[in-house]
Amino acid sequence: MSLIELSGIQRTFQLGDSIVHALRDIDLTIEAGEYVAMMGPSGSGKSTMLNLLGLLDRPNAGTYRLEGRDVTTLSLEEQAHIRSERIGFVFQSFHLVPRLTAAANIDLPLMLAGIAPSERHRRVQQALQEYGLTERAHHRPDQLSGGQRQRVAIARATVMHPAVILADEPTGNLDRATGEEVIHLLEALNTQQGVTLIIVTHDQSLGARARRQLVMEDGAIARDSAGITP
Amino acid sequence: MRLADTLRFARDAASGTPLRTGLLVLSMAIGVGAVIILTALGDGARRYVVGEFSSIGTNLVIVLPGRSETRGFNPANLITSTPRDITLEDAQALLRVPGVVRHAPIVIGTAEVNAMGRLRQSMLVGTNRDFLSIRNLKLAQGRFISADVLGRGPAEIVLGAIVRQELFGNENPLGKTVRVGGRRLRVVGVLAEGGQGMGMTTGELLILPAATVQAMLNTNTLFRILIEARSREQLQEVKAGVLKKMIQRHEGEEDVTVITQDAVLETFDKILRVLTLGVAGIAAVSLAVAGILVMNVMLVSVTQRTAEIGLLKALGATARTLRNAFLFEAGMLSLLGGVAGILLGHLGAAILRSFYPTFPAYPPHWAVLAGLGTALGSGLIFGVMPAKRAARLDAVIALGKR
Numbered sequence: 001m002s003l004i005e006l007s008g009i010q011r012t013f014q015l016g017d018s019i020v021h022a023l024r025d026i027d028l029t030i031e032a033g034e035y036v037a038m039m040g041p042s043g044s045g046k047s048t049m050l051n052l053l054g055l056l057d058r059p060n061a062g063t064y065r066l067e068g069r070d071v072t073t074l075s076l077e078e079q080a081h082i083r084s085e086r087i088g089f090v091f092q093s094f095h096l097v098p099r100l101t102a103a104a105n106i107d108l109p110l111m112l113a114g115i116a117p118s119e120r121h122r123r124v125q126q127a128l129q130e131y132g133l134t135e136r137a138h139h140r141p142d143q144l145s146g147g148q149r150q151r152v153a154i155a156r157a158t159v160m161h162p163a164v165i166l167a168d169e170p171t172g173n174l175d176r177a178t179g180e181e182v183i184h185l186l187e188a189l190n191t192q193q194g195v196t197l198i199i200v201t202h203d204q205s206l207g208a209r210a211r212r213q214l215v216m217e218d219g220a221i222a223r224d225s226a227g228i229t230p
Numbered sequence: 231m232r233l234a235d236t237l238r239f240a241r242d243a244a245s246g247t248p249l250r251t252g253l254l255v256l257s258m259a260i261g262v263g264a265v266i267i268l269t270a271l272g273d274g275a276r277r278y279v280v281g282e283f284s285s286i287g288t289n290l291v292i293v294l295p296g297r298s299e300t301r302g303f304n305p306a307n308l309i310t311s312t313p314r315d316i317t318l319e320d321a322q323a324l325l326r327v328p329g330v331v332r333h334a335p336i337v338i339g340t341a342e343v344n345a346m347g348r349l350r351q352s353m354l355v356g357t358n359r360d361f362l363s364i365r366n367l368k369l370a371q372g373r374f375i376s377a378d379v380l381g382r383g384p385a386e387i388v389l390g391a392i393v394r395q396e397l398f399g400n401e402n403p404l405g406k407t408v409r410v411g412g413r414r415l416r417v418v419g420v421l422a423e424g425g426q427g428m429g430m431t432t433g434e435l436l437i438l439p440a441a442t443v444q445a446m447l448n449t450n451t452l453f454r455i456l457i458e459a460r461s462r463e464q465l466q467e468v469k470a471g472v473l474k475k476m477i478q479r480h481e482g483e484e485d486v487t488v489i490t491q492d493a494v495l496e497t498f499d500k501i502l503r504v505l506t507l508g509v510a511g512i513a514a515v516s517l518a519v520a521g522i523l524v525m526n527v528m529l530v531s532v533t534q535r536t537a538e539i540g541l542l543k544a545l546g547a548t549a550r551t552l553r554n555a556f557l558f559e560a561g562m563l564s565l566l567g568g569v570a571g572i573l574l575g576h577l578g579a580a581i582l583r584s585f586y587p588t589f590p591a592y593p594p595h596w597a598v599l600a601g602l603g604t605a606l607g608s609g610l611i612f613g614v615m616p617a618k619r620a621a622r623l624d625a626v627i628a629l630g631k632r
């Protein structure tokens with residue numbers, strides 16, 4: 001059983017009178033523990049693909065199996081449940097809640113899942129320590145550097161121990177050195193804990209570090225280094 | 231998501247924008263405060279009036295000659311009904327009605343009074359020794375007339391304060407003689423100032439034994455009979471008993487009217503209650519306005535926190551969780567405003583009382599509860615729409631917003 005199986009996935013957007021094909025008939029399989037870089041020109045459908053994989057969006061056609069289960073037909077509530085338990089997001093613009101401290105931001109997924117406070121406290125402390133944020137636990141996002149903010153975001157994405165982490169240009173707002181530091185953290189998750197890692201990036205050298213490269217063009221997969229797609 | 235977490239999350243979100251939250255709470259507080267102060271005023275007025283009436287005596291049953299037509303004024307009745315007089319014997323008979331403690335027959339008339347060479351026209355009230363306590367009157371000097379239940383007694387007179395001043399000036403009137411309608415009476419007491427009721431100031435009155443006044447006016451009719459019931463609960467029973475007795479004594483004809491002080495009081499009570507409710511209702515409109523403000527503030531909040539809502543969805547928040555979070559926030563702000571409004575209202579009522587100490591401006595409990603309830607209710611009702619909007623937001627689009 002593969003972690004992710006897409007078959008015949010289509011996603012179109014209605015823009016006035018014209019229809020935009022953001023994804024055209026995508027077939028794709030990703031195994032658990034893979035490290036995939038998704039690349040391609042702007043507007044090729046990378047973000048749309050990531051949103052679909054993260055169950056934030058639904059395809060117009062096709063089926064999506066996550067861990068063998070058809071998730072396209074699930075109710076919104078069941079999808080929210082899967083997002084909570086199996087999927088972690090890392091965004092280009094961090095998306096931290098400005099009024100909450102670093103610790104409270106990391107606590108968010110645990111709180112939403114209704115986990116007991118003592119267990120939450122333990123997991124948040126552990127995450128803060130793992131990402132070197134213990135000193136910054138009670139700082140709000142505007143008191144943190146870009147690198148620290150993204151570390152908080154990664155800690156938040158991993159605190160529920162998801163099966164897959166979806167990162168949309170996670171280094172896009174960071175300088176080269178900080179960006180590399182963040183990538184190392186994500187790669188460590190993949191190599192040490194076996195978390196499946198899917199990163200969208202414009203950076204060729206970053207993409208080259210991944211074990212598998214997907215190149216998208218005009219809503220279709222133009223090249224797959226795993227050689228499955230023609 | 232746990233309830234405690236939802237509450238904490240809502241609280242943090244509200245305190246994140248102190249100015250907006252503060253203004254909202256203030257507007258709620260003013261609305262609730264207005265309800266409380268206005269009802270305190272209305273209910274205070276009601277209690278003031280009821281209190282004033284009660285001082286006349288609340289256990290009173292009054293018998294008047296003639297039948298009052300409750301079914302509207304009918305000229306035919308005026309001509310055909312020639313009511314029998316009510317006499318002192320009737321009054322005495324009424325003492326045997328169960329529940330009656332005592333009574334005071336009243337005869338009124340006017341006569342010339344003269345003392346110390348001064349003369350004036352004055353109103354006479356003929357009654358018995360029980361009149362003073364039944365009417366809750368006070369004496370400034372001396373004692374009351376000692377006339378027995380039939381209004382018979384020695385030639386004594388009690389003066390109203392104004393009459394006393396005009397006839398005797400600064401001299402002590404006690405023991406002096408006055409001439410009323412050609413009769414000589416000894417002054418035994420003087421009424422205290424300030425008594426009022428039944429359309430006459432007690433200051434202008436002369437109080438004499440009823441039999442004496444009847445003899446003076448050459449009549450045996452009574453103006454009315456005041457009857458005191460043992461308790462307020464027995465009032466209706468006494469009223470019915472008195473009416474039955476009078477009909478029996480008047481050969482089966484109902485030619486008297488029996489009223490209770492209670493009926494008059496109740497009418498005032500009712501009118502002022504309705505007034506208070508009306509005023510409270512008007513004030514409650516300001517709460518609905520505050521509710522609309524809640525809706526606006528929450529809509530702005532949803533718009534400003536779009537990215538956050540998208541994020542929460544990505545982190546696994548269900549639509550229900552988001553809806554609850556925003557609804558709790560609206561409810562919390564309304565409740566806070568309501569509690570602040572209660573404090574404001576009590577403060578306002580206290581200030582009113584300190585300026586007008588005789589006026590009992592206490593907010594009634596029902597108004598406090600209704601004010602709080604309306605605040606919370608309107609906050610929640612108007613909070614539903616923004617909360618639903620937050621829950622329905624498209625996660626991808628929401629995340630795209632900064």
Ligand SMILES: Nc1ncnc2c1ncn2[C@@H]1O[C@H](COP(=O)(O)OP(=O)(O)OP(=O)(O)O)[C@@H](O)[C@H]1O
Pocket residue numbers: 013014015020021022040041042043044045046047048049
């Ligand atoms: N909500 C939407 N409404 C209409 N069109 C959309 C919407 N979202 C995406 N599109 C279109 O779908 C196509 C794919 O967009 P997508 O955001 O996936 O591109 P991308 O590969 O992530 O680009 P970038 O590298 O610039 O982030 C684009 O043509 C875009 O205009």
Ligand SMILES: [Mg+2]
Pocket residue numbers: 046047048
């Ligand atoms: Mg994109």
